[in-house]
Amino acid sequence: MTSFTVNGQPVHYRLHPDTPLLFALREASNLTGAKLGCGTGHCGACTVHVDGRAVRSCRVPIREIEGTYVTTIEGLSNDRSHPVQQAFAADNVPQCGFCIPGMIMAAAALIDHEDSLSDDRIDAAIPNICRCGIYPRLRDSIRRAARIRSGEERVAASPPPRIAPVDAARAVPALRPPRGVPR
Incomplete structure (x- = not known):
């Protein structure tokens, strides 16, 4: 189990240690601000802070950041005041x-x-x-x-968005397909 702090909250990921940080953030924590652009660390769409340094999260396995502090765009400021x-x-x-x-x-x-x-x-x-x-x-x-x-x-x-950051990060239920479309 890999442990570090994300946006001020301690997290413990039960993911393979080679899982890229980007996928841990997006899939396990539902923090979707960092984007998958190129997957090679060139485009920068996945940039987050690890201990205050800007890093390309698609290239950092979670095993390498054990015990660190990660900040995503969601944790930079709740009210867009940065x-x-x-x-x-x-x-x-x-x-x-x-x-x-x-x-x-x-x-x-x-x-x-x-x-x-x-x-x-x-x-x-x-x-x-x-x-x-x-x-x-x-x-x-x-x-x-x-x-x-x-x-x-x-x-x-x-102005802050009309949705609380906590609510924005929760899972959205799957939509039903239209009638006649197989699931």
């Missing part, structure tokens, strides 16, 4: 949204550990792939997030 979330909303960064949780997690780790946010440093820290092309707004938004974090700038948080 500086990166505020800046992304204020700058209208998201488009389709598929890559956004991974981008936010990578950007949050960057502003937590880095004071100098040159274009080269941002590009190196966030090589995530976005098919919609949010890149023109991305660097400016990350710099804005750093200013929000340091108190140099204020942005009102986006």
Whole structure:
């Protein structure tokens, strides 16, 4: 059994130790914010924090993170008040949204550990792939997030969703197929 902390809650997974963290989070914990994009660690859609570092969860077996603290997009902030979330909303960064949780997690780790946010440093820290092309707004938004974090700038948080994070993560019952469609 593998044990670590996810979003402040201790968890014990009865999964094979080679199970990728992404699948443990999505399938066993129903935390679906991290996405499976490429499965090779290149796209960044699966980015989460392990002990404050941005990691590609599709490439990390759960045996390697025994005893660590994992934070997913669901645990970053319940009310969208994290500086990166505020800046992304204020700058209208998201488009389709598929890559956004991974981008936010990578950007949050960057502003937590880095004071100098040159274009080269941002590009190196966030090589995530976005098919919609949010890149023109991305660097400016990350710099804005750093200013929000340091108190140099204020942005009102986006309104919280109308569903509690706890309710959003629970299983949805299977839908019945239409009449005449075999199960």
